[in-house]
Amino acid sequence: MSETVFLILLSLAETPRHGYAILQDVEALTEGRVKLSTGTLYGALRRLLDDGSIRRFAEADPSRDRQAYELTGRGRELVAAEVHRMNHLTATAQARLAGREA
Amino acid sequence: MRALYRLLLSLYPRQIRREFGDEMLDVFDQANAEARQNGFVSYLRFCLRELAGLFVSIVVREQLVRHRRWMIQGGIAGLLLAGVAAAAIASRPYISTATLRLLPQVIPERLVAPQTSQTPELALQRLSEVVTARSSLATMIVAYGMYADKQKVMPVEDVIEEMRKDIIIESRGDRMLGVSFRYPDRMLAQKVTADLVSRVMTEYTRERTTQSSLTAQFMKEQVDLAAIEWEEAMSRLQEAEKSGKSTARARLDTDIARQRYEATSARHAESRMTESMEKRQQGAVLELLDPASLPADDHPNVYVWVAWGALGGSILGWLVSTLLAMRRSAVIRQAEI
Numbered sequence: 027m028s029e030t031v032f033l034i035l036l037s038l039a040e041t042p043r044h045g046y047a048i049l050q051d052v053e054a055l056t057e058g059r060v061k062l063s064t065g066t067l068y069g070a071l072r073r074l075l076d077d078g079s080i081r082r083f084a085e086a087d088p089s090r091d092r093q094a095y096e097l098t099g100r101g102r103e104l105v106a107a108e109v110h111r112m113n114h115l116t117a118t119a120q121a122r123l124a125g126r127e128a
Numbered sequence: 129m130r131a132l133y134r135l136l137l138s139l140y141p142r143q144i145r146r147e148f149g150d151e152m153l154d155v156f157d158q159a160n161a162e163a164r165q166n167g168f169v170s171y172l173r174f175c176l177r178e179l180a181g182l183f184v185s186i187v188v189r190e191q192l193v194r195h196r197r198w199m200i201q202g203g204i205a206g207l208l209l210a211g212v213a214a215a216a217i218a219s220r221p222y223i224s225t226a227t228l229r230l231l232p233q234v235i236p237e238r239l240v241a242p243q244t245s246q247t248p249e250l251a252l253q254r255l256s257e258v259v260t261a262r263s264s265l266a267t268m269i270v271a272y273g274m275y276a277d278k279q280k281v282m283p284v285e286d287v288i289e290e291m292r293k294d295i296i297i298e299s300r301g302d303r304m305l306g307v308s309f310r311y312p313d314r315m316l317a318q319k320v321t322a323d324l325v326s327r328v329m330t331e332y333t334r335e336r337t338t339q340s341s342l343t344a345q346f347m348k349e350q351v352d353l354a355a356i357e358w359e360e361a362m363s364r365l366q367e368a369e370k371s372g373k374s375t376a377r378a379r380l381d382t383d384i385a386r387q388r389y390e391a392t393s394a395r396h397a398e399s400r401m402t403e404s405m406e407k408r409q410q411g412a413v414l415e416l417l418d419p420a421s422l423p424a425d426d427h428p429n430v431y432v433w434v435a436w437g438a439l440g441g442s443i444l445g446w447l448v449s450t451l452l453a454m455r456r457s458a459v460i461r462q463a464e465i
Contacts, residue, residue, distance in 0.1 A: 045155035063181025064156050068148045093151055 027108050031070050033060060035079065035097060035105045042083035042096035045071075071095060079104055129160065129175055136182045202448065206441020207434055214433035221294070222314035222423035224321040226416065228328065230303040233411040252305065254335070256297040259327045265291050268323060272316055295324065305414065314423040321420035329414045337406045344403040347396035354389035361385040 037043060037051040049062050074080045079101035083094040097105070133156055137149055156178065163174035258264070265288045269275060275287045282290075296308040307325050311317040362385075365378040405411050 045151060046158045049155065049159060061177060063177045063185075064152050064159065065178070065182035065185035067155070068152050069185040072144065072148065092154065 027104065028070075029060070030062065030066060031074065032105070032108055034062075034067070034070050034074065035101055035108075038080060038095055038097045039102065039105055042094045044092040044094040046092075048095075074101065129178075130157070133178065133182065136179070202445020203438045203442035206444065207438040209441070210433045210437020211430065213437075214430040218427045218430055219312060220427065221310040221312050222317045222427075223308055223310040224314070224317040224420050224423055225306060225308045225418070226321050226325045226420040227300065227418040228305040228307065228325065228414045229417040230305065231413050231415050233405065235405055235410055251332075251335075252297070252299055255328055255331055258331050259297065259324060260292050260295055262288055264327065268320060272320060274311065274316060274320070297324075297328065304417070307420075314425060318420045318422045325416060325420060329416070332414045333409065336411055337403075340399070340403040340406040340411075344396070344399040347392065347399040350392045351389070351396045354385070354392040358382070358385035358389045 033052045033055060034048060036055065037048050043051060045064070045067060049064075049067060053061050071080065075082075075095075077100075078098055080095045081098050083096040085092075085094060130153075134153065137145065137152060140149070159174065159178075163171045262285075266284065269279075269284075269287065269291060275290065278287050278290060294310045296306070298306050298308075300306045305328070307321060307328060309317055309321040309324060311320065361378070361382040365375060365382045368375040368378040402411070
């Protein structure tokens, strides 16, 4: 999973968001390190929609014409798996570093 | 920036455009407004990021090449065809032409006879040979910086030979002479033709002046010889008279020598007149009737042709892809029925 996709999924893990909100949230999540372009964002959203990781979110207020997206069960599993993988990798890295220092 | 963004968006496959186009434009507008508020540098970064992101997304991720295959192939084919055609037409040389007229001598020929032993054809051939001599052409090639491409791939001698083939000096009816030169650069074609004409006229005048001077010089020598012979004959006659011998033979020789001297002197006088006439350029001269023409710029602009070719090819490719799509839809509908 690419970092971009992971960040988008992570952004949607908290609450459904529309495109611009995802851009802002990803920037906030990475403290300004990652700034997505709309092309990159919608390319990723389309692929995530296709593989069923996210779905279109039906707004409570239909007058708002901005489309929001939410995470599906599969998407949530993917994020969890990725977090697990990263945790494992982090733990391994820390253990190795500690062993070297000792 | 928005217009450019819309233009790039239009390159997306139709289905994706329909599904996400408005949404992407809406998000772009919001991000654009925010970037504008953060200063110029921030806005510039935003623009570059958006354009690069959209480009990568379209070309790489959306497989533009696959979706617009026919359009791209048609465009490239049209571009190549038009480029090749334009280059072929543009490589045709321009021809600059000048016409010279041979003016008769100012002084009537019954008063001063022209002194030339050459027929007009021979004179023309000689002129042509002198003007297209190796040194003359080599000077022009260097002076005008011509045949740069050929100079890279062939020896100078061959380049000179190539130039010689591009020069035409020909008789055009009674007392008319044509000088032509062909070259891919029309301005240079005109310049070189004008130079050739100048050389032809100079050479013609120089030839006649030199010939008349040499004739006058030769006749002067003949007069001097005839004078010596006459003096010797007169000496022999005087000796015969002093010695009391028969003077008949000596007197005859003296008369012959005198007549020869007088005839040679007359011819020498004529040659001097001709020489004088040629030096004053009152003999037959070449006059420039039509100066070197500037060929019309009828060659195509390669860039314009290439652009039209690419556009035409793209349109054709689009038509083909549309027809194929329609055919596919028809087949699917038939299958559904």
